Amino acid sequence: KEQTYIMIKPDGVQRGLVGPIISRFEARGFKLVALKLVHATPEHLQKHYEDLKEKSFFPGLIKYMASGPVVAMVWEGLDAVKTGRVMLGATNPLASAPGTIRGDYALAVGRNICHGSDSVDSAKKEIALWFPEGIVQYNTLLAPMIFE
Numbered sequence: 001k002e003q004t005y006i007m008i009k010p011d012g013v014q015r016g017l018v019g020p021i022i023s024r025f026e027a028r029g030f031k032l033v034a035l036k037l038v039h040a041t042p043e044h045l046q047k048h049y050e051d052l053k054e055k056s057f058f059p060g061l062i063k064y065m066a067s068g069p070v071v072a073m074v075w076e077g078l079d080a081v082k083t084g085r086v087m088l089g090a091t092n093p094l095a096s097a098p099g100t101i102r103g104d105y106a107l108a109v110g111r112n113i114c115h116g117s118d119s120v121d122s123a124k125k126e127i128a129l130w131f132p133e134g135i136v137q138y139n140t141l142l143a144p145m146i147f148e
């Protein structure tokens with residue numbers, strides 16, 4: 001099964017949206033295989049967002065992401081990377097459909113509540129960066145009710 005790195009950003013934690021966001025992934029049928037609350041350093045966040053380092057908004061992005069703890073998670077399931085992105089909604093919440101996390105809870109692109117890996121390759125890199133200790137292996141009894 002595919003895995004994706006999903007992160008609740010500092011604004012999502014501050015606004016008390018940890019529960020609702022986790023609930024959506026659970027309810028969809030994804031399996032939680034790693035989870036922690038972490039106040040990341042700017043250096044760590046620069047690695048996470050290294051593809052964006054030339055962008056004008058990069059310093060502000062790092063400052064925002066380092067402003068408080070984030071919830072780092074790995075979710076596993078069918079097409080987890082793509083489906084995770086669909087559940088988050090468009091990068092700019094003003095363009096996110098209602099029913100998506102950003103479309104229901106956010107307004108500003110620089111305060112868009114959550115992160116999701118954009119490819120299977122970046123998911124692998126991000127999972128290694130945020131969970132060097134590895135993920136958790138366990139069986140869920142409901143798997144036959146969720147997967148054919």
Ligand code: GTP
Binds near residue numbers: 111114118
């Ligand atoms: P992530 O899941 O956080 O990686 O978002 P994304 O993949 O939808 O977008 P991208 O990786 O291109 O940008 C990363 C983050 O930078 C976004 O989620 C925004 O928080 C922020 N960002 C992107 N574009 C802009 C912008 O034009 N202005 C500002 N202020 N922030 C931006």
Ligand code: MG
Binds near residue numbers: 116118
């Ligand atoms: Mg991205």
